[in-house]
Amino acid sequence: MKILFLLIPFFVLSQSIKVDYTYTTDEYVNQETLIANQNSSYYYNKSFLGENKKKDKINGNEANLVQKNIKLNKIEYFQNKNNPILHFQLKYKGVNRLIIDSLPEINWNIDNKAIKKINGYTCNKAITKFRGREYEAWFTTQIPINFGPFKFNGLPGLIISINSIGGNSFNSWIATRINTKFDEKTDSKLCDDCITMSMREYIEFGQNLREKASKASVARLPKGYNNVKTTYERLSVERVFEW
Numbered sequence: 001m002k003i004l005f006l007l008i009p010f011f012v013l014s015q016s017i018k019v020d021y022t023y024t025t026d027e028y029v030n031q032e033t034l035i036a037n038q039n040s041s042y043y044y045n046k047s048f049l050g051e052n053k054k055k056d057k058i059n060g061n062e063a064n065l066v067q068k069n070i071k072l073n074k075i076e077y078f079q080n081k082n083n084p085i086l087h088f089q090l091k092y093k094g095v096n097r098l099i100i101d102s103l104p105e106i107n108w109n110i111d112n113k114a115i116k117k118i119n120g121y122t123c124n125k126a127i128t129k130f131r132g133r134e135y136e137a138w139f140t141t142q143i144p145i146n147f148g149p150f151k152f153n154g155l156p157g158l159i160i161s162i163n164s165i166g167g168n169s170f171n172s173w174i175a176t177r178i179n180t181k182f183d184e185k186t187d188s189k190l191c192d193d194c195i196t197m198s199m200r201e202y203i204e205f206g207q208n209l210r211e212k213a214s215k216a217s218v219a220r221l222p223k224g225y226n227n228v229k230t231t232y233e234r235l236s237v238e239r240v241f242e243w
Contacts, residue, residue: 021173036147079191109127118140123139135165137159
C-alpha cells in the first residue's frame with residue numbers, strides 16, 4: 001500500500017443523465033445514484049446505518065452468525081468507457097482509501113425478444129455472470145449510455161433494472177428517477193491524499209478483519225455451546241475474483 005497524490009480536476013460531466021436507484025439486499029435497502037454521459041460515469045451510495053434484517057441461525061453445534069448492525073460509508077466509483085480500470089474511494093476503518101479495480105470484461109447475452117416497459121422506457125433483457133454470480137438486467141436503448149448501477153457496464157443502453165439470479169442471497173437495483181437533462185457540475189474527484197490499494201489488497205484486508213470479528217462473535221453464543229463451528233459466507237455482490 002502507498003499514498004497516492006493525484007492532481008485531478010473536478011469530475012465534470014456535460015450533457016449527462018442522473019439516475020437514482022434503490023438497492024435491495026437480504027440485509028438492508030439503500031439509495032444509490034449514477035451520473036453519466038457516453039464516455040464516463042460517477043456512481044455513489046448514501047451512507048447507511050441500520051439493523052441487519054437477517055438474524056443468527058444456530059443449529060446443533062453449527063452457527064451462522066451475521067453482523068447485527070450495518071454501517072456503510074459513502075463509496076464513490078469512477079469509470080471511463082472502454083477502460084477496464086475502475087477507481088472507487090471510501091473511508092474504511094478511519095482511513096481514506098482509493099481502490100484500483102481491474103474489472104473483467106462483462107459478457108452479456110441479450111434477448112431482443114424479451115421486452116417490457118419499466119418506468120415508461122422500453123427495455124430488453126440481458127443475462128451475464130459477474131464475479132461469481134448470475135444477473136438479469138433490463139436496459140433501454142432509448143438512453144444510449146452503456147453504464148448502470150455499481151460496476152455494471154457494456155450494454156447498448158442504460159441499465160434500468162438488474163438483479164441477481166439464484167444463490168442464497170439477493171441483490172437488486174431498480175431506477176426510481178431518471179433525469180436525462182442533468183447539467184449540474186459534480187464536484188467529485190479522486191482524492192489526492194488517499195492510501196491506495198489494489199482490489200486484491202482491499203479484499204484480503206477486509207477478510208482479515210472478518211476473521212477477527214468471527215472469533216469475537218463466538219462470545220455471543222448461548223451458554224453450553226462448545227466446539228461450535230461458525231460459518232461466515234460472503235454475501236456481497238462480488239463473490240469470486242480473478243486471482
